[in-house]
Amino acid sequence: MIWKEKYMVGVPLIDQQHEELFSRVTAFVETLRSLKPWDQKLEKVNETLEFMKGYVVTHFADEEAYQAAIGYPHYQDHRKIHQRMVAYVVAVSEEYENEGFKEELMQQFGGKLMAWLINHVLADDQKIAEYARSKGVN
Amino acid sequence: MKRELLTSFSNAASQTFKLLLDLDVITDPVQSQENNDKKEYLENINIVIEITGDLNGEVIYSFPKDTTLEMVKMMSGMDFKEIDEFVKSALGEIANIISGNALSSLSQAQLICDIRPPKIIEDLTFTVSEGCSIYRTKVKTSIGDVELNLQTTQAVG
Numbered sequence: 309m310i311w312k313e314k315y316m317v318g319v320p321l322i323d324q325q326h327e328e329l330f331s332r333v334t335a336f337v338e339t340l341r342s343l344k345p346w347d348q349k350l351e352k353v354n355e356t357l358e359f360m361k362g363y364v365v366t367h368f369a370d371e372e373a374y375q376a377a378i379g380y381p382h383y384q385d386h387r388k389i390h391q392r393m394v395a396y397v398v399a400v401s402e403e404y405e406n407e408g409f410k411e412e413l414m415q416q417f418g419g420k421l422m423a424w425l426i427n428h429v430l431a432d433d434q435k436i437a438e439y440a441r442s443k444g445v446n
Numbered sequence: 447m448k449r450e451l452l453t454s455f456s457n458a459a460s461q462t463f464k465l466l467l468d469l470d471v472i473t474d475p476v477q478s479q480e481n482n483d484k485k486e487y488l489e490n491i492n493i494v495i496e497i498t499g500d501l502n503g504e505v506i507y508s509f510p511k512d513t514t515l516e517m518v519k520m521m522s523g524m525d526f527k528e529i530d531e532f533v534k535s536a537l538g539e540i541a542n543i544i545s546g547n548a549l550s551s552l553s554q555a556q557l558i559c560d561i562r563p564p565k566i567i568e569d570l571t572f573t574v575s576e577g578c579s580i581y582r583t584k585v586k587t588s589i590g591d592v593e594l595n596l597q598t599t600q601a602v603g
Binding site for chain 1: 521522524530540
């Protein structure tokens, strides 16, 4: 995944976290897609997955705090989008552990995560940026 | 009214392709299909999204395989040579995003609906049943054309 200028929202903390998230998801996808046998990439996949589970929660919390601070009117709707994604990540992680770390589930997770993240940053998060610009806040 | 419904989905597809993939899109006018018409989507990846609420039915997005692989390449920056679980899941999420955006615009016209998770079917063939209405349009891009079918099982408008 290539980080693009148009992904930036103009808030340094959020942009920095988005860039880190893109970097981690890219590393995750590259590991998933490498031609090595699954058992040889399992450790790195699991390590990246664990990091992302924590980082997504931290990032969402920081982003929600920023929205609250600037009085973003769609704060609750945005929070629900975050909560649904966290619930999905938790559910997939549990299924993955319970069913013995199967590759198919992680490939499905990687594909959805990539498309979701790009859309979320370009569509939902840009609305926060538009509101902040319209109110002259940063 | 049903033509307008499908137009909401094709408009949402155009906006999503532009936003996520920087693709410019031309959309064909919506056409209706008669009973017993048969349509085959072989060599395609088909995403079926069930709609419930004020409108009951399903939207079927039909992506050519080459278009699918190119879309996932554009998002990931990586080459994909075959349709696998990663690719199907990414495409399912794109269809999910398009459908969510379409329903959001329909809700502004007081039509309240929900969607179920996408079902992914390769090589789909379907026939228009008695009593069903099907509307079709094509979203044309530089990397291939995506067909959208709306099948409703309940009269709207």
